[in-house]
Amino acid sequence: MQHVLIVEDSPTMRSLVVSALEDLEPPLRITEAASGFEALRALPRDHYDLIVTDINMPDINGLELVSFVKKNAAYRGIPLLIISTEGSERDRLRGLELGADAYLVKPFEPEDLRRTARELLAKASAE
């Protein structure tokens, strides 16, 4: 079963992301992290096939998380999807430069998230 880590400080947004991804077939295992720090602690504990992260977070931001993941040999291969609101183009593009694989702009359709996640997960299993 493929495993997704969702990093997002807004509980509402987290629930929406979880509920969208829960509809995917085959079912996914989902772990939630409410901050960048929680994500840093979650990473070594398990194997992940996809990381979905927000940018604007209180402790470390999504860009710093992306940079950490891509610098770390153990996690480098995990596809990264950035979700952020419109108006932060510059930060999103920084995310792509740092090695994130795709981004989605909030508000997004659940189906868009599912499609993107499916593509990235397929990429993860191909590697």
Add this chain to the structure above:
Amino acid sequence: MAARRTRSGGRSKAAREFVSEVEDLLERMRADLADLGDQRAAGALEPDLVNRLFRSAHTLKGVAGMFGFEGIGGLAHRLEDVLDDLRMGRLATDAPALDLLDEAVAVLAAEVEAVGRGDARPEGGPALAALMARIADALRAPASEPDDDLPAIDPTLLRALTEYEEHRLRENLRRGRAIHVVEAGFELLAFEEGLAELTEAARALGEVLSTLPSPGDQPEAQIRFSLLVASDDPLDVFEHRLDLPHATVRNLHPGAAAAAPEAPNTQAASGGRAPASGAAAGRGARSPQGAEGAAQRAAGERSSSGVKASEAHQDVAEAWQVDRKDGLEGRPSDAPAQLEAPSGASANPQETANSDSDAPDEDSPRPADDLASLKSISDTVRVDIRKLDELMNLVGELVIQRGAIGAIVDQLLLEPRAARLGRELAKVHKTLDRKLQELQAGVLEVRMVPLRQVFEKLARVVRRLRRDSGKDVRLEIRGGDTELDKLIVEELADPLMHVVRNAFDHAIETAEERLASGKPAEGTIRIEAHQRGNHVVIQVADDGRGIDLDAVRARAVARGLVAADAELDDKEALELIFQPGFSTRDAVTTTSGRGVGLDVVRENVTSLGGLVHIESRRGHGTTISLTLPITLAIIQALVVGVGEQRFAIPLTSVLETLLVDDAEILRSEGRELLNLRGEPLPLRRLHAEFGLPAPAPGARQAVVVVGLGDVRAGLLVERLEGQQDAVIKPIQGPVRSVRGIAGATELGDRGTVLVVDVAAIVEDAARRREAA
């Protein structure tokens, strides 16, 4: 793994979270705005605070958008634009901007409330439209100079900076500050404590611009953090002052500490470019087409709003209904019923920013397999205060049962054949006792909330008054961290509000009057709280005109409160303003004209077991002090006996107990006094207070010296029977209104006893002394 839910189940959970998160966000924004106002007044704006406000608006916009609330989302978006301009220094943080923000948050709250009620009106009332127009105007204000080029700094450190962090870097460079990198490695599973220490130390020396994690030497077990810090200190001084042996420091940019004086925001914002269009153009220009295209392909074509709006509205409205039913039923006001998460009101704004994520890890690192912790939705839980009341009642009943067991133990120990069992039981009883105390302390602690919550409301009121009246009044707040029982804090809001409004409206003079009497034009109201033993003292002091005692006397005579020829000293005259129906102003103003007088303030505070004390100096100002017990729920009581009757006196108010002979009691002008180490102590006979038969004369009697605030009195009783835990229960029926009785309590085997309302008795004693 997370349980699979149906689509609708997942959505309605999100809807419930939306409700609670939006309420939290608005509350935090209000608190942050209050802090921002204070910081502006003090002339020291913290960049983090504006950034946190920005983040709240940003999140609000995001979640509202997902639910298709276009009005709320739109306003949150505009608010975000304003805050973005503020944090980027494109807009000055001045009074009009703060008012605008205040208003926007208030309108947002009203909109959200309307959605929660399931109002039929289309989302976005006229207030919203008007406000949007004003914000659009504000955003047309002049913008800052185009960004300077960043100096050649190690690009690996700069690449992960967000736009805002980069702005802060530029801003600090512009001020000539040096940029250092502080690095340290930590154990991967327990990095937060060490990192928090490092961050705090760095923050004391400057501004922490970013926190960049990187793999440690053993990537599977260690993690390194690089903190980008802007400071006035050159490298050697910085390193020396940081004084953390495990951290390494290197310099990235020397800065020019002496070269450039600090440029205030307004100055920096004097360019000619309109920020809205300018920023948009800048963003557009910076988007490399290739990356944009790739992302679009990956993401698919983006559509306008996330879900069918009507469905989402329905979900949220339902979630709100549930919330209201749980929380607000039977409540007199629409104050939120949930216990506020204390983290939202912490002293240090930085603490608040991080506490959500830091809090659970302060005590100890978690085992590696503790996956459950990662799945927790949030670190705080909102609890209906009534559930805590029920818990507290249960604890109270356990305490009473423990008392009963104690009595059985005593009997067993006296019984020779059962003494062994008695000793065993005594041990168990002792452990039970300790655990119960811990439980009791734990439940009490959960009920404690910082006064900051109320103070923030007061700050908002003062800001609004200032705007409406044009009166220049500064509010200083100290001791917001002082904690009190949630119930008391809630009951305190109205009396405090009244005292502050009174000070603003009546006490502080107009600017002309103040200047004429040699005072600064700006008036000051200072609210200060501190803990004193088991009580909390809250003082509201103004530097206004003080109370005109002659006017008070005249008014009291006119109102028939005192005889025309009554001779009142100043203290007694001051007491008159607490009389029901007393007011020194005929004209009812919009500020204080709520029909609530100081008499109601005193009544409210007294019903909480507290005291109100007033001091005033003509021409210099007035200080009103409220002294309150920390909690109402479980008290340690001293049980005393008078004839057949027993009373419980809250131990928090007992200063000492003495045994006296009748001969030691002094009588002067019909009152009884005791010479307590040279100080006269007014005495009250408990039997006389409650109309009980007098004990036989000549008997040796006990005096319980009680005190609240600065006022003391001695209660004469026949017997002291020992200490007990007591759970105060309000009394129903005719006894309820008897002055001097705070409630009733059960004492295990000893039945129900009445709890003495020390505040009322001490107050009466003080008043009688002044009247005599």
